[in-house]
Amino acid sequence: MDGWRVSDEQLEGWLVSLLDGTRRVVAPVAEDGLTLFREVTSADEIRLATRHPRTRLPAKETLLPATEVLFSYRLEAGGVALEVPPQPSDQVVIGLRPCDAAGTARLDEVLLADSHYADRRRRTALVTVACTSAGPACFCTAVGGSPGGTEAADLQVVPLQGSWLVRPLTDQGTTLVAGSAEGWPEASDEDWMAAEGQRRAVEATITTEPIPSEWVRGLAERFDAPAWQALAERCLGCGLCAYVCPSCACFDISDAGGALCGSRCRTWDSCGFRQFTVHAGGYNPRPSHLARHRQRVLHKFAWFPLEHGALMCVGCGRCVELCPAGIDIRQSVVRVMSG
């Protein structure tokens, strides 16, 4: 296996080399007491070490912007002029946790058919940082992930005692370190074992039981289970869970403007909203919190895996941590299956 063991200075030197202006660099930074993904211009801003908390929000915005102009139009003398916004530059997203990168793989399943997304995705490299600890809401191991997972990552950085294991996983990842890696020492067998030991140690702290694969069908069959009633009782119908989720891909399309000029926008949307399904005539096929919460759970744990294989939840725990009503999607799954 290819990989290097690098010091803090070498890692920083590499980060600085990425910031040479040829690409957009997005990384976790501190803002108003939060850790958030932001475009950075200097390596000092980057909070890579896992002693910093996981970012409050995922990096989804870098691939699926909360709002994106698909095209704009303008009435001119000769007719209507259409303009598609300029294509994005190359970007590298640094500091994703393995769950965040896995979320990107789920977005790919849904959105690669879209040219805007596909173009951005092709120009994006993902650099993940393996987790050295798990938070109380973390449950990646229950949904097929791992604190050392490599899914969708181009390059993985594993924090070790006082140094870093840098491990390219794709050609794009190799290219990212090409200039810097020449002077780096190869990682030794002990380094790989240390990384592996760390992964296992963190995995051991995650207590959520893995979701058995037969539950996918089981959940789909329990569409009418009475347990749903109590689960959705305290849901307040906001869209928070979808908006903080690294794998939720639903969007809305709206036109803004008038007869002379305007634009067509794509914005995030959430199945938690009543408006998500309400029809023009007023009929709503998902009329209650129950129906909407069930949709969220079943989409992630039944409909999506039935079609694509993997679960659509990556276990980052953000929705669990941030839900103002304290709804826990893990409990929903377990209670429906056991109730």
Place this chain on the structure above:
Amino acid sequence: MSAVADWQPRLVALVCNWCTYAGADMAGMARRTQAPNVRVVRLLCSGRIDPLIIVTAFEQGADGVIVSGCHPGDCHYVQGNLLARRRLTIFSELMDFLGLDRRRLQLAWVSASEGVKWSQVVDEATAAVREAGPLRGFGRPAAGAPPVRFPERPSAPRPAPAPGENEATATALRERAASLLGGGEVAVVAGYAAGSLPGQMVPTFVSDAAGTEVLDWNERCLANLSVYLPELLRRDGRVGMVVKSCDAKAVLGLVREHQIDRDRVVLIGVPCTGVRPDGRLAAKCYPCAEAVSPIADMTAGTAPAGPRAVAPDPRDAEIAALAALPADQRWDFWQGQLGRCLRCYACRAVCPLCYCETCVTDRNRPQWIPVSIDGAGNTAWNVARAMHLAGRCGDCDECARACPADIRLDLVNRRVASVLEARFDYRPERAATAPPPLLTFLPTDPDGFR
């Protein structure tokens, strides 16, 4: 840059049909010269000028807005301008707090015969906006928001509850709930139970005496349960609810606005020493003098005797620190905050007073609040939220707690509340006896119009 040198301010005037529009007409007929920078939009009455119309003007490129209508006492619809006076007073204070330069929002009374005054208003407003320069953009400032140094929070005026205190309350609470349910007085009790995360307490609804075992009480019981009341009442008819004194103001608001029937609600007051979301006493609890809500129908356990230690709300010092900044810096601070808004509407969902069937932001004919999740749309949404809650907000801070982007909605609400108190002598507790302050007026209300 020549673009700056050539810059001409653009102003939108929102005027009433009966007075100011006629006054502007008069100015024209009298061939008065005035600055050509103002586009006039005629509305039926200044009372019909929703703050969102003003925000929309700024969003769509206005550098300044003039709002004008009939003089007080002279309204074609008797009282529209008196309601507008209150609403626009609050709105202009809110926009000032959000960093909009005061020169950009000009309020004036102009009657049908005051053509001369109108042209003066136009000239002076244009000169003022020219001085203020182009409007700063909406959205997160490119260089990031300026770091605002908030004063250190003083230590809490009260210690955390002594060992055993919470357990005693919880035991009493379970007894109260079991007796209410067992005796058929209520069909459901809304309370708190342990959540799935360490230390987390979540809302729970218990429908039989045996189920009351899950009910618990401690300083992590953050949610304001009154948000569930209308739905629980519809479903179950009679409802018991665990209430903290901060939550009770929302109950008063729901009663005042005819959303719930107070006679079908039994409020179980808990002796509360203050909530501690992250181990520290919440800011709203510093000045709270009421261990048990005075409107509770019963108390779980015993209320502590005598007055308790209080301290000024530490957020007042934070608001003062923001208010002391130059407007442009304050604008950047708030655009940095609002730039994080995801439009998940958790703030709306947790708010007991946001009960509208269809929210203004979900209406799209016309679309007053842009759906785009960016600076302009986020500002419009947050201004609309603050204005709709002005004088209705019960100060429970649930919106700020729910916000996944940690936007300081509590500071916005509190600023609005303090203006309401200073100008109109209104406090949230008065929801028991007074009408919502923006739905009423006094002829003697303070007047910030020229």
